[in-house]
Amino acid sequence: MITMNVHRISLIAVLAALAVVGRFAFQFIPNFQPVSAIIIITGFMLGPVSAIFIAIVSTYLSNLILGMGLWTIWQIIAWSIIGLISGLLGKVSLPKPIIWLTIYSVFAGYLYGFLISVGTFSYAGEFLPYYLAGLIFDTNHAVGNGIFTVLLFPILQRLFKQYLSNSSIKHTNI
Template identity: 50%
Template sequence: MKTQKLTLLAMLAALATVGRILFSSLFYLPNVQPVSTLVIICGIWLGPVEGVILAVLSTILSNLVLGMGIWTLPQILCWGIIGLISGLIGKYRKSIPIWVLALFSAFAGYGYGLVMSLTYGTIGNHFWAYYLSGLMYDTYHAVGNIIFMVTLYPVLSKLFVRFLEKDNLTSFKSLKEVNHF
């Protein structure tokens, strides 16, 4: 992995970490954080491995401030799965409309909640109670993901295009033909 790509991943991890801390500590918005969206965008543009790396880094770094616990590994698992899936989507699709990405990010919010409920449900044997009581928070996560995707994707995509063209790190024949907007 090139130094430029490592630097980009470090900056994205810092952005995800600060965003998660800011929205959970300062604004007190439950489950509204840019981590899922940034992992999706990173996976789509850089690949599945980089999406998983960003998921691991941002989870560990933000949990150093917000608190580590039994939820840390399931969070890494959830965001890692999101990064892996979005990386595979980005690897095989050249043009993805923003509304499809917004819909995918909403489903990722609900999927995150489902996997977290499954892990907690196996610990306490109360899956349905945990899952149903968390649906409102999953909805906050999904709506937050949509807002972050619509806001961040156009800006970050331009930066990714410049980065990938400059360093010739893309598998696309021409980034000019990639129309994500």
């Protein structure tokens, strides 16, 4: 069981704020933003619960700025599933985790687009045309995820290792 102490909650809040600022800063490039990479790296290093908290908080706060709608629920669901999977990946001992996380983050860009399409096609019409029309945006997301994972992994890994070594709780990856 994971304990949410003030230190962990503060870390999650800072990472969610970083995701919101990153999403806002890159809003002019469709689907190119660091949110997925932050969620993936956090899930891998700290576990799925932390990643899901970041998914919920960053989606809600960034959509207050960028626009709230029915898609917000599906974004939270999609990013939470991505965080859950990355948390499960964190339980496996991976050689050179940056390579595996980068591959997963590219895949997650397409998974995110598929999940959003599943959630929104019901009011947008047919699924297949809706999904195919969004593939270019999913590709932007996948490329962005790969770039942000390569850039952010060394920084966040150092931050998380310092957090885990200074924390009074052991790393449980939950």
